[in-house]
Every structure is written in C-alpha cells, then in structure tokens.
Amino acid sequence: xxxxxxxxxxxxxxxxxxxxxxxxxxxxxxxxxxxxxxxxxxxxxxxxxxxxxxxxxxxxxxxxxxxxxxxxxxxxxxxxxxxxxxxxxxxxxxxxxxxxxxxxxxxxxxxxxxxxxxxxxxxxxxxxxxxxxxxxxxxxxxxxxxxxxxxxxxxxxxxxxxxxxxxxxxxxxxxxxxxxxxxxxxxxxxxxxxxxxxxxxxxxxxxxxxxxxxxxxxxxxxxxxxxxxxxxxxxxxxxxxxxxxxxxxxxxx
Amino acid sequence: xxxxxxxxxxxxxxxxxxxxxxxxxxxxxxxxxxxxxxxxxxxxxxxxxxxxxxxxxxxxxxxxxxxxxxxxxxxxxxxxxxxxxxxxxxxxxxxxxxxxxxxxxxxxxxxxxxxxxxxxxxxxxxxxxxxxxxxxxxxxxxxxxxxxxxxxxxxxxxxxxxxxxxxxxxxxxxxxxxxxxxxxxxxxxxxxxxxxxxxxxxxxxxxxxxxxxxxxxxxxxxxxxxxxxxxxxxxxxxxxxxxxxxxxxxxxx
Numbered sequence: 452x453x454x455x456x457x458x459x460x461x462x463x464x465x466x467x468x469x470x471x472x473x474x475x476x477x478x479x480x481x482x483x484x485x486x487x488x489x490x491x492x493x494x495x496x497x498x499x500x501x502x503x504x505x506x507x508x509x510x511x512x513x514x515x516x517x518x519x520x521x522x523x524x525x526x527x528x529x530x531x532x533x534x535x536x537x538x539x540x541x542x543x544x545x546x547x548x549x550x551x552x553x554x555x556x557x558x559x560x561x562x563x564x565x566x567x568x569x570x571x572x573x574x575x576x577x578x579x580x581x582x583x584x585x586x587x588x589x590x591x592x593x594x595x596x597x598x599x600x601x602x603x604x605x606x607x608x609x610x611x612x613x614x615x616x617x618x619x620x621x622x623x624x625x626x627x628x629x630x631x632x633x634x635x636x637x638x639x640x641x642x643x644x645x646x647x648x649x650x651x652x653x654x655x656x657x658x659x660x661x662x663x664x665x666x667x668x669x670x671x672x673x674x675x676x677x678x679x680x681x682x683x684x685x686x687x688x689x690x691x692x693x694x695x696x697x698x699x700x701x702x703x704x
Numbered sequence: 705x706x707x708x709x710x711x712x713x714x715x716x717x718x719x720x721x722x723x724x725x726x727x728x729x730x731x732x733x734x735x736x737x738x739x740x741x742x743x744x745x746x747x748x749x750x751x752x753x754x755x756x757x758x759x760x761x762x763x764x765x766x767x768x769x770x771x772x773x774x775x776x777x778x779x780x781x782x783x784x785x786x787x788x789x790x791x792x793x794x795x796x797x798x799x800x801x802x803x804x805x806x807x808x809x810x811x812x813x814x815x816x817x818x819x820x821x822x823x824x825x826x827x828x829x830x831x832x833x834x835x836x837x838x839x840x841x842x843x844x845x846x847x848x849x850x851x852x853x854x855x856x857x858x859x860x861x862x863x864x865x866x867x868x869x870x871x872x873x874x875x876x877x878x879x880x881x882x883x884x885x886x887x888x889x890x891x892x893x894x895x896x897x898x899x900x901x902x903x904x905x906x907x908x909x910x911x912x913x914x915x916x917x918x919x920x921x922x923x924x925x926x927x928x929x930x931x932x933x934x935x936x937x938x939x940x941x942x943x944x945x946x947x948x949x950x951x952x953x954x955x956x957x
Contacts, residue, residue, distance in 0.1 A: 467725040470818065475720065509950070535825045537950070541833030544947040545955045548938050555940040561826035563818045565723065572788045573814035580794030582854060584837035584863060593952030601835060604861035608854045610837060685801050687808040694797040697762070697790070699846030702798045 454520035456557060458540045460533040460564015461492055465650035468565045476527050476562055484516045485529035485539070493529065507591075509539060513546035520557045533566035537587045537615045568613035571646035571674040574656055576685075576692035578644060578676045581699070583611040588629060590622060598625075599632060606636040611682060611695055614675040618666060627666040633677060634661055642684055644676040644693055645669055658684060658693050707773035709810060711793045713786040713817020714745055718903035721818045729780050729815055737769045738782035738792070746782065760844075762792060766799035773810045786819035790840045790868045821866035824899035824927040827909055829938075829945035831897060831929045834952070836864040841882060843875060851878075852885060859889040864935060864948055867928040871919060880919040886930060887914055895937055897929040897946055898922055911937060911946050 457476040462468035477483065482500045483493050490503040504512050516526045530538035540561045547554050572579045584605045590598060605612050618626040633641070639662025647655040647670065657668060661677065669675055678693070681701060685692040696702040710729040715721035730736065735753045736746050743756040757765050769779045783791035793814050800807050825832045837858045843851060858865050871879040886894070892915025900908040900923065910921060914930065922928055931946070934954060938945040949955040 462723075465725070467728065468723050468816070470715075470721050470723060472718070472720040533822050533826075535822060535830040535832055537833070540826075540830035541947055541950045544829055544833075544938060544945055545949055547945070548936070548955055555938070556942065558942075559945075561830060563721070563822045563826040565816045565818070566822065569786050569788060569816045569819065573786075573793075573816040576797055577788040577793035577814065579788055579838075580790070580797075582837070582839045584835070584858070584861075585832075586835045592950050597952055601861045601863070604857045605837070608837075608857035608861075610854070683801070685797060685808070689809065689811070692797055692800070692812070694794055696798055697794045697845050699850055702801055 454523040454525065454557060456516050456520045456526045456528060456543065456559045457562050458528045458530065458534045458543055458559070459562040460566070461489055461529055461531055462565040463532060463567055463570040463650045464648065468570065468650055470562070470564065473562050473564065479525055480527040481525045482519050483527050483529060484512055489529045489531050509542035510546055513539065513543040514550065516543060517546055517550060517554050517557060521554060530564070533564045534561055535563065536566045536585065567615065567649065567674045568676065570649045571644065571676060574646060574649050575644050575658065576694040578678055578682055578693045578695055579611055579613065580695040580697060581611065581679060581681065583613060585613045585615065587615045588626060589616040589619065590625060595625070602629060602632055603636060606633060609679045611679040612677045614677070616671070617669040617673060617675045619671055623666070626669055630661070630664050630666060637661060637677070642678045642682055642693055645673055646676070647673045649674065658691055707776040707778065707810060709769050709773045709779045709781060709796065709812045710815050711781045711783065711787040711796055711812070712815040713791070713819070714742055714782055714784055715818040716785060716820055716823040716903045717901065721823065721903055723815070723817065726815050726817065732778055733780040734778045735772050736780045736782060737765055742782045742784055762795035763799055766792065766796040767803065769796060770799055770803060770807050770810060774807060783817070786817045787814055788816065789819045789838065820868065820902065820927045821929065823902045824897065824929060827899060827902050828897045828911065828929070829947040831931055831935055831946045831948055832864055832866065833948040833950060834864065834932060834934065836866060838866045838868065840868045841879060842869040842872070843878060848878070855882060855885055856889060859886060862932050864932045865930045869924070870922040870926060870928045872924055876919065879922060883914070883917050883919060890914060890930070895931045895935055895946055898926055899929070900926045902927065911944055
C-alpha cells in the first residue's frame with residue numbers, strides 16, 4: 452500500500468472541537484504517533500498501533516512517522532491545538548528536509564485544528580479581534596534576547612499578544628520578566644487573560660489588569676493573552692467579556 | 705424561551721473543517737444571521753429563519769442578533785474562518801457595549817473555527833510554525849499609517865506575517881505599497897505564499913520570492929503569508945513545502 456502522513460490538530464481538548472477531517476484521518480490510520488497525553492485521546496481499535504512518546508523528542512517522533520509512511524503505513528501524527536502553531540508540523544518538515552531523499556515522495560498533509568489562542572479568545576470574548584501576534588515564550592529553541600526584542604516591538608506595534616508556553620518549571624523567572632517588561636511599555640491598565648485548560652473540565656479563566664498580573668497565574672496549561680491599547684472589558688453580572696474593537700479608533704458608539 | 709447567541713466560525717469553506725460544536729449550534733438555532741455567502745452555507749429547514757445581509761453592515765447585523773436573542777430566539781451569527789479573527793465576534797461585542805443594559809444578560813458564546821491563515825498555512829506546510837503576527841490590510845477601519853508602522857515593526861521583529869484582506873477594488877494600490885515596503889526591509893528572497901480560496905474547489909496556492917511578488921497575485925479571497933528570515937522551501941517533485949523551523953537557529957540537521 453502507499454503510505455501517507457497526516458499531521459493532525461486535535462484542538463484544545465473538547466472532542467466537539469475536533470474537525471471531521473481529523474476524525475476521518477484517524478479512522479483511516481494504521482499508526483498514531485505523538486506526545487503521550489495527545490495519543491491518549493485516540494481510542495484504541497483493531498488494526499491501529501498507538502505510538503505514544505515523551506515530550507521533547509519531536510524530531511525522533513517526526514523521523515519515526517516518516518519511516519513508517521515510507522514503508523507504506525498510514526500515519527497520523529497528533530498535536531493538540533493546531534499542528535502548524537508551535538507544534539509537530541514544523542518538526543516533521545525539519546526531519547523531512549534532513550532525511551533521505553525518498554522521503555520527499557511521501558504524501559504529507561497538515562490537518563488544521565483549533566489552536567489554543569483562538570479557543571481561549573473565544574471563551575473570553577474576542578481579544579484577538581484586531582491585529583495580533585503569537586509568541587512562544589519558551590527559550591528552549593531561541594535565545595531570551597530574541598524573546599525580549601519581539602515583545603518590545605510587538606508592544607510598540609500595539610498588537611494584542613498571545614503567549615504560548617508562558618511558564619515552566621525549568622524557567623520560572625522568565626514569565627515574571629515578561630510581565631515586568633510589558634508593564635514598562637504598556638502600563639498597568641492593559642487587560643490580561645489567563646486561560647487555563649480551555650474546553651476541558653479544568654478550564655479556568657481570569658482577567659486582570661497588567662499591574663496585577665503575576666507569574667504564578669500561569670502554568671504549562673495556560674494560554675496568556677495581553678490586550679492592545681484598544682482592548683476592553685465589558686462588565687456583566689454573568690461574567691466579563693474581553694474584546695478588541697475592529698476599528699483602530701475604538702468601539703462603535 | 706431563554707434566548708442565546710452563538711457566534712460561530714464556519715471555517716474556510718470545506719464542510720469537513722466545521723467543528724461538531726458549530727454543527728450542533730446550527731441544529732439548535734431558530735435564526736441564522738450573517739453575510740450572504742456564509743448564510744448560504746447553512747441548509748434551510750423548518751423552524752429556521754435565515755437572515756442573509758450584505759457586507760459592511762456588521763454593526764446592524766450584530767444589533768439585529770442581540771434584539772432577536774433578547775426576545776428569546778436562538779441565534780447563530782455565522783462568520784467564515786474563526787469569528788474572533790477579523791470577523792463578527794468583535795462587532796457583536798461593540799453592539800452589546802453600545803446597546804441597552806438588558807442585552808448584557810444575554811447568553812453569548814463564541815464558537816471558534818479554522819481561521820484562513822491556519823487553513824492556508826496547513827495547505828502549504830507550516831509557515832507559521834514559529835512566532836508570527838496577523839494583520840488586516842484593509843484600511844476601512846484604521847489609518848494607512850498604522851498599517852505601515854505595524855508592517856515595519858513586525859518585519860524588524862522577524863515575525864512571519866499573515867495578511868487578511870490584502871486587496872480590494874476600493875484600494876488596489878495599497879497591497880503594492882505593502883510589498884514594496886516589505887522588500888525594502890526583508891529583501892527579495894523572502895518566500896511569500898498566496899493562498900486563494902483554501903479548501904474550496906477554487907483553491908490555488910502559489911509560493912514566490914518577495915522580489916517576484918506582485919499585487920495582482922492576490923484578490924479578496926486570497927490569504928497572504930510572508931515568511932520570517934528562517935522560513936524555508938523544501939522542493940519536491942510532488943510540490944513544494946513552505947515551513948518555518950521551530951528553532952531560531954534554523955532547522956535541525
């Protein structure tokens with residue numbers, strides 16, 4: 452049989468946010484590869500081999516997927532969220548580029564999913580309703596100086612900012628520095644969303660002004676969104692709404 | 705009955721990219737409101753009133769949705785892509801903020817969808833695999849000077865850049881100026897993706913170096929993604945892959 456790879460996004464957690472395209476690919480797979488908790492979301496069945504692997508082995512996992520597909524297997528590489536946003540798609544293409552030339556004949560598709568920042572944004576309102584940027588705050592794969600440079604320029608551009616991987620045990624002080632830097636540029640009043648484990652039973656949302664934001668409000672399951680200068684909070688008895696108007700001159704009135 | 709509004713993202717076009725959450729909301733709706741071509745994607749059925757409206761009446765449409773929900777109707781406001789990204793969610797919240805206080809008791813949910821930049825990115829590979837920004841190039845709602853400022857700062861930050869609404873009949877010269885500006889900052893070799901009508905029968909993908917990019921490669925159905933300095937093309941007999949490695953020091957080798 453002719454092998455293929457689908458690099459599929461499982462969304463933020465809720466099965467109602469998995470696209471039918473991804474569900475169909477999983478139904479046709481012979482092998483599912485990915486980080487342990489994501490593979491655990493795929494139901495076992497006869498004819499399907501699950502290959503859960505640990506975190507931080509993305510390139511090994513990617514090469515494994517390519518080897519299996521080159522041998523004719525139907526491989527789904529699973530990511531949470533969207534595979535093209537700080538996830539497995541880039542790792543597969545890095546492995547492809549570095550690997551044997553026959554891998555370039557493999558049918559590879561990327562199947563998009565609901566990425567964490569858009570799931571978090573939807574739950575809170577529409578903080579990414581105007582121009583925005585997405586920054587991975589992990590310094591595993593880039594120098595801290597580049598993170599700080601991007602933060603300063605993004606704040607100067609007045610983008611709303613979505614932060615992936617804000618905080619880890621390995622670098623607990625990094626996110627506190629990010630908040631300090633942003634307070635220096637954006638002031639204390641800018642609204643910040645901490646959205647943890649969105650769409651799962653552990654979901655928690657919190658909106659605070661930047662002056663009250665602290666690093667311990669985020670963990671590895673938290674998406675952080677810092678508003679632009681236009682981002683607003685609508686207070687309601689049933690809970691606040693955080694949104695950024697469509698116009699750079701502010702909301703309609 | 706108690707009214708509600710779901711602001712739902714229909715994704716880029718293919719029904720296999722509509723989440724089950726959105727499908728469920730549509731099945732429970734009494735009213736569907738939106739721009740004509742998006743409402744046309746919803747199948748008529750007994751008990752469902754369709755309210756298609758023209759473009760550029762977002763606030764009227766939003767107020768209409770809120771009025772219907774306040775009267776107890778079950779309203780789905782449809783957007784293409786994701787409703788929180790340059791789409792209807794922000795308009796509904798603008799109308800809510802400007803409207804009568806009883807509107808603040810209405811149950812409003814935003815249901816995320818596959819936004820155009822992530823659908824386009826998936827089709828081409830993973831050009832948004834590292835830090836990136838999303839900019840709406842329409843100057844209907846912001847001054848051109850702000851667009852240019854953001855472009856310069858985003859290029860200096862070395863973000864990959866996704867452009868919504870690159871070109872319209874009303875301002876055909878704007879996108880040519882964007883390309884000129886970017887050539888001045890990024891040089892001629894930066895890869896650019898033009899992704900038109902992704903996931904529909906009219907889908908067309910084109911990857912060219914910035915030096916060869918021209919404004920007429922985009923129309924109102926085109927998503928444009930300009931790579932960062934790290935974005936790479938893998939040439940293959942079966943078609944190129946465009947991707948940005950996960951590491952700021954370049955791809956694995």
